[in-house]
Amino acid sequence: MSGFRKGDRERARAMFKALPKDIRKGIRDALNKNGSELSEAIRRRVPKDTGALAESVGYAFGDAPATSATQAFRAKGSNPADPELTVTVFEGNNEAFYAGWVEYGTAPSVSGQRVGARNSDIKQNKGSGRQSYRTHPGTPAQPHFWPTYRSMKRRMKSRLSRAVGLAIRKALK
Structure with a gap:
């Protein structure tokens, strides 16, 4: 009320x-x-x-x-x-x-998708065999x-x- x-x-x-x-x-x-x-x-x-x-x-x-x-x-x-x-x-x-x-x-986030993976839209030129993930530490x-x-x-x-x-x-x- x-x-x-x-x-x-x-x-x-x-x-x-x-x-x-x-x-x-x-x-x-x-x-x-x-x-x-x-x-x-x-x-x-x-x-x-x-x-x-x-x-x-x-x-x-x-x-x-x-x-x-x-x-x-x-x-x-x-x-x-x-x-x-x-x-x-x-x-x-x-x-x-x-x-x-x-x-x-902002919240921290880690995406499980690997950057540069074969079926990924996101490409990264990091050399073969290197795994990198998209991360954001948050603020x-x-x-x-x-x-x-x-x-x-x-x-x-x-x-x-x-x-x-x-x-x-x-x-x-």
Whole structure:
């Protein structure tokens, strides 16, 4: 059970859309600061080899920019129905397509098929009698995105709550 009654989601979306511009601006400023701070913290924790993955970390209002790489990591802000009040923190682009492999690691694999075997499609010029197998040692996980998000979640939520409260108090004066 989600804890919501029928129609709550639609009412909440209508309320967000009906917010005065002053309140929306206060929420947007807090979301902007949260997105900026989180993307910078992730960028500092990214394992740096070529630096392409660290350069690909960013944030945007609404959805992440379209790239040919799969945007696997998204941390949404307050209201996905309203792109103006939604922040997406992302990493990975066409150059740094391996973001998920770095975050979660890869499994080691050894294929039982011999490279260069008679009925194999894979040929290898290694000389006669030498057996070689396709292997991949795997890579260990180097978590950086989600641990950073979880460590900053409480602070970002508090900032957003304060901004909403302050904006509402200003609007009621």
